[in-house]
Amino acid sequence: MEFLELVSFFRQAGLAVAGGSSLWALLFLLKARRGQGGIQQALALEWAANRLLLLFFGAFALGVISWLYIIMALPVFGHEGITLYPSLEHTLAAYDITFWGYAAWIALTGIGLGMYASYREKFKAIMPWFFAAQFLLVSWLISMYAWTGEMFSAGQIFYYFHGFHSIFTLGTVLTLDFTFISIRRSLELRRHIFPFFPQISKIIWIGLGLDFLSVALVFDEALVLGPRFFVAQTVVSILIINGAFLSGPLTRHILGKLQQGVEPLAGRWQYIAAVCGSISIISWLTITFIDFFPNITLSYGQMISVYGSAIGLAFAGNWVAERFNLAVAHVPEEITQAG
Amino acid sequence: MLQTMHWYERILLLSGIVMLASVAVIYFFEDFTTWTIAKAFYGFGVLLFAWYA
Numbered sequence: 012m013e014f015l016e017l018v019s020f021f022r023q024a025g026l027a028v029a030g031g032s033s034l035w036a037l038l039f040l041l042k043a044r045r046g047q048g049g050i051q052q053a054l055a056l057e058w059a060a061n062r063l064l065l066l067f068f069g070a071f072a073l074g075v076i077s078w079l080y081i082i083m084a085l086p087v088f089g090h091e092g093i094t095l096y097p098s099l100e101h102t103l104a105a106y107d108i109t110f111w112g113y114a115a116w117i118a119l120t121g122i123g124l125g126m127y128a129s130y131r132e133k134f135k136a137i138m139p140w141f142f143a144a145q146f147l148l149v150s151w152l153i154s155m156y157a158w159t160g161e162m163f164s165a166g167q168i169f170y171y172f173h174g175f176h177s178i179f180t181l182g183t184v185l186t187l188d189f190t191f192i193s194i195r196r197s198l199e200l201r202r203h204i205f206p207f208f209p210q211i212s213k214i215i216w217i218g219l220g221l222d223f224l225s226v227a228l229v230f231d232e233a234l235v236l237g238p239r240f241f242v243a244q245t246v247v248s249i250l251i252i253n254g255a256f257l258s259g260p261l262t263r264h265i266l267g268k269l270q271q272g273v274e275p276l277a278g279r280w281q282y283i284a285a286v287c288g289s290i291s292i293i294s295w296l297t298i299t300f301i302d303f304f305p306n307i308t309l310s311y312g313q314m315i316s317v318y319g320s321a322i323g324l325a326f327a328g329n330w331v332a333e334r335f336n337l338a339v340a341h342v343p344e345e346i347t348q349a350g
Numbered sequence: 351m352l353q354t355m356h357w358y359e360r361i362l363l364l365s366g367i368v369m370l371a372s373v374a375v376i377y378f379f380e381d382f383t384t385w386t387i388a389k390a391f392y393g394f395g396v397l398l399f400a401w402y403a
Binding site: 212213216217219220223224236241244245247248249250251255258260263311 | 369376377397
C-alpha cells in the first residue's frame with residue numbers, strides 16, 4: 012500500500028461527500044422554500060440543509076488537502092481489478108486541466124465560509140445558489156481524474172462515469188447516514204425528513220447502475236482476476252442483498268410508524284436497522300477504498316476478515332452512540348411550535 | 351420481511367444472491383460465463399429497482 016494511494020482515496024471520498032452533501036442540501040432547500048409541505052416541513056428541511064453544511068465543509072477540507080498533497084507528489088499507478096486504471100500521462104493531463112477548477116473551488120468555498128461566519132443571514136439567502144455551484148463544480152472535478160485527450164472515447168466516458176458515480180453512491184450514502192444520525196433522536200424531524208430517504212436511496216441505486224454501465228465500456232481491458240476483484244464482487248453482492256432489505260421493507264416500516272407518530276426503531280427493528288446501516292456504510296467505503304489500492308498484497312480471506320470486522324466495529328459504535336445518547340440533535344423550538 | 355417485499359425488490363435480492371454464488375463459481379471453477387450472466391442480471395436488477403422504487 013502506497014501512501015499516495017491512501018491520499019488519492021481521501022481526495023475521492025472528500026469530493027464524493029462534498030458533491031453528495033451539496034446535492035441534497037440544495038434539494039432540501041428548494042423543497043423547503045417552495046413551502047408545499049407546510050411550515051413544519053420547511054423548517055425541518057432548512058435545519059437539515061444547514062446541518063449538511065458541516066458535512067460539506069469537512070469533506071471540502073479532506074478533498075482539498077488531499078489534492079494539494081497529490082499535485083506536489085504525483086504517483087505512478089499500476090492496476091488490478093475491474094476498473095480501468097489511468098496511466099501517469101492521463102493522470103497528469105487531468106491534474107493540469109483541473110488545477111484552476113480546484114482553485115475556483117477553494118475560492119468559492121472560502122467565500123461561502125466567510126459569509127457563513129460573518130454575514131449568516133445573507134449567506135442563508137443565497138445558500139441554494141452556493142450548493143448548486145458546489146455540486147456542478149465538484150461533479151466536474153470528480154469526473155476529471157484522468158484525461159485521455161479524447162472527450163468521448165470509451166475510456167474517457169468510463170472515467171467520467173466512474174468518477175461521478177461516487178457522488179451518487181459513496182457521497183449520498185454518507186450524506187444519508189449523517190442526516191439519519193443527526194435526526195434520530197427527534198420524532199418531529201424524522202417525520203418531515205425521512206419521507207425523502209426513498210428518493211435518496213433511488214439515487215444511490217442509479218449511481219450503482221451508472222458504474223455498472225461504465226464498466227461495460229472497458230470490460231475486456233479492465234478485467235483482471237485477483238483477490239481485489241473477488242473481494243469487490245463479494246462486497247457488491249452483499250450491498251445488493253442488504254440494499255434490497257434496507258431500501259424496501261425497513262424503509263417502509265419506518266415510514267409507516269412515523270406516520271402513526273410512533274417510534275419506528277423499537278425492539279428487533281432497532282437491531283435490523285443497525286445491522287443494515289453498518290453493512291451499507293462499511294460496504295460502500297470498502298469498494299471505494301480498494302479501488303485506490305492496486306498493490307494490496309492481502310489475500311481474499313484476509314480482506315474479507317477486515318471487512319467483516321469493520322462491520323462489527325460500526326455496529327458496536329452505533330450501539331455505544333445509542334446507549335450513551337451521543338450525537339443528539341437539538342430540535343429547533345420553531346419546528347415543534349409550528350406543529 | 352420477505353413476504354412484505356415488492357416484486358422488484360425480490361428480483362434485486364435474487365440478483366445479489368446469484369451474483370454472490372457466481373463469485374464462488376468463478377473463484378473455484380474459473381467459469382467466467384456464469385459470472386458474466388450474473389453480472390448482467392445484477393445490472394438489470396439494479397436498474398429495475400431504480401426505475402420502480
